[in-house]
Amino acid sequence: MRALLSIDYTNDFVATDGNLTTGKAGQAIEEALVAVTKEYFQQGDLVVFAIDGHDPSDHYHPENNLFPAHNVIGTSGRNLYGSLADFYQEHQKKDNVLWIDKRHYSAFSGTDLDIRLRERGITELCLTGVCTDICVLHTAVDAYNLGYQLIIPEKAVASFDAIGHTWALNHFENTLGAKIS
Template identity: 65%
Template sequence: MKALISIDYTYDFIASDGALTTGHAGQAIESSIVKITQSFIERGDFVVFAIDAHDPTDVFHPENVLFPPHNIINTQGQNLYGDLNQLFHQYQSSCQVYWMNKRHYSAFCGTDLDLRLRERHITELYLTGVCTDICILHTAVDAYNLGYKLFIYQDAVASFDPIGHTWALKHFQHTLGATIL
């Protein structure tokens, strides 16, 4: 069984005026992400939206000193970007689509993601979203350590940093044994 993990494709990370935007790099992958997500939904596969979620009153969160405020819970900045937001709202009541707030880079850290995947007998994870060298990378490392087989859509991941993006794609393949699609 397989699942798609769509990571952090939100307004704050993608829109030109987003609080911590990847800008054009993130915007350029929108059609690929939407097409891939639609195909997973149509096949009846499990689709997880693992979304960065910050509470501005959380003074202990380490990202508060690393990055400007972004993806604040219940704000436009945390909404999915563009056509992906429309697709999510179309299928959000389906049991095959799951929205998951995450506090850390990895979609596994401090969440019930592993439990939800295992109860569905999922062994293969397909990753899309941003940032290739931050949240995608940390999620992939945790997935690898948990024994999942990894697939990364090269045309559906992006980063602020082109060098970091390229490095992460090589790391996925050569260190984590991921298949780059």
């Protein structure tokens, strides 16, 4: 069984005026990201939206000191970007669509994602979204350590750091054994 994890493809990370935007790099993957999301959904696979949710008044959260306020709970910056938002609006109540709020880079850190995947017998994860070398990377490392097989569609991940993006793709393939498609 397999699932797709759509990681942080939100206005703050992708829109031109987003608070921590990947800009054109993130916008360029929209078509491929939505296509692979629709493919998994139509085949009945689980589609998980793993989305950062922050409170800028939480002075103990390390990201609040590293980055500008982003994906703040209750703001439009946390909404899904572009046509992915349309997909979610249309399908959010389906049994194979799930939203997970996350506080850390990894979609597994502090969430019940692993339990939800194991309940469904999922062994293979396809990771899409942003940022390749931050949240996608940390999610991939945790997934690998939990024993999941990984697929990373190269045209459905992006970063604001081109060098970090390339490094992460190499790391996924050569260190985590991921299939880069």
